[in-house]
Amino acid sequence: MTTEQWGLITTEQAEQVGVEAASLDALAQSGVLTVAGAGVFQLAGAPLTPHLDIKVAWLQLEPGTPAWQRLTGNSGVISHSSACRLHGLGDLPVGTVEMFADASLTAEAGVRVHQEPGLDPSQITVVDGLPVTTAERTITDLLHAGLDGGHVGGVVADAARIGLVDLRTVAQQVAGFASAYGLPASASGHDLLSHLLADAGEPDPVPVGD
Template structure:
C-alpha cells in the first residue's frame, strides 16, 4: 500500500474519531506500524500518545490529549462502538471530567477513568476508578463519555479532593449551567459522616460546598436580574414585574441556609437557563 492509499484508508477511520486513529485500527486495514511511523516522520500524522495518531491536516482541539488517552484504552474498537457501551464502558471522571465540563481549577491530569470492571494502565498519567454508574450519570462531552456534573462532584468528594477546590467547582457549575441540587445532595449523603457531618446528611455537606463556592440565593437572584434575557424574552411590563418580585427577598435571603434556600437556588438557576434559551431563540432568524 503506497502513501496515498494508506492515508485514504486511515481517513475512513479517523473521520469519525476527531481525526485520530490507533495503530491497532490501522493494522486492521493493512496499514502497518512501519507505514504509520513513516507517515509520522513525513509530517502526515502527529503522534499524540502511544499507539494513537492524529491526521496532521485535521484541526487541533484543546481536548486532543484527553481523547487520545481514551482511545488508547481500547485501541481495537471504534469510538462510536465504545460510546454505545454506556455503563459498561470506560467513562471519563474525576478531575478530568471537571476539566471537560469547564468548571473549577483542577488539572485534567492524571487522566481519571471510571469503569465497572477492574482495569489498569501502564501509563503513569492514567488512573482507573472502579465504580458502578447508572445511565443518567453519563453524558457526552467533546464526544467522550463523561460523568455528569453531579456525579463528578460526588466522585471528587469521595476521592478526598480538597473541599475548597470542590466548592469552587460547584460555584462555577451553578453560575454557568443547571445543576440538580437535590440529586447532588442524595449522592453526597453517604459521604457526609466522613466529612464531619451527620450520617447521610448530604444536604449539610452540599451547603458547605455552596458556601465554599460563594453561592447563595442572593447571588443567584442578582444573576437573574442582570440577565438581558429578562427583557428580550418577555414584554417590558412582564419583565419589570417579575424582576421586582425577585428583588424583594434579596436582603432577607443573604444569610439564609434553609432547605427552602437550596430549592430556591435550583429553581432560579433553571429560570436563568430557560431565559438564556429563549433569548437565543429570539435572536435567531425566522425560518421560512
C-alpha cells in the first residue's frame, strides 16, 4: 500500500490489513517507520516526497481510504494556496494546507477546509497523485477569497508562462471580480488581469478582446 501513496500509511489503513496501532508505534520506535503526522507513518528510508505536509493532511482527512480511491468525489481536493504549491505557481506564503472537502469530514489543526458542494470534475486535475483544482479554477478561488492582487498576479503570470491556462478564457471567468480589486464596475476581465499582473510587476500578455 505504501508504494502507491508516497511511502505513507495511516493507522486506519494498517489496521485494515491486520497491523494494530501498538505495532506501528513499536515499528516507529525501532526506526522502521517514522511519524509523518498524527496517525500517519512513513517508511524509513523511503525517497523524500515533495509537499509532505499536504499529502499527510489529505490522508488524515479520510484515513481509512487508500489514496488511489480518492481521486474523485468530495473526499478532499487540494485548492487555493496549496494548489498553487502543487502546480508551482506564484510565491504565496506556506503554512495552512487548503482543500475542498465534504462538510462531514474533519480536518486536523493547520488545515483549512473549504465547502464546495458542486466542484465540477472538469475543474480537478491530478498532480503527484493528489486531486487538485486546475490552475484556472485556482485563480478564481484566490480572487473569491480576496487574496491581494500582487500574489494573484504572480500566479496568473506563472500559469500563463508554463501553459496551464489560456488567458483569454481566464479573462472571461474573472470579470466579475474587477470591482473587488478597485476597478470600475464596467471593467473587463482583461482589465482585471492587466491590473493584477501590474501589481505583480509582470508584463501584460493578456489578449485584447476577452
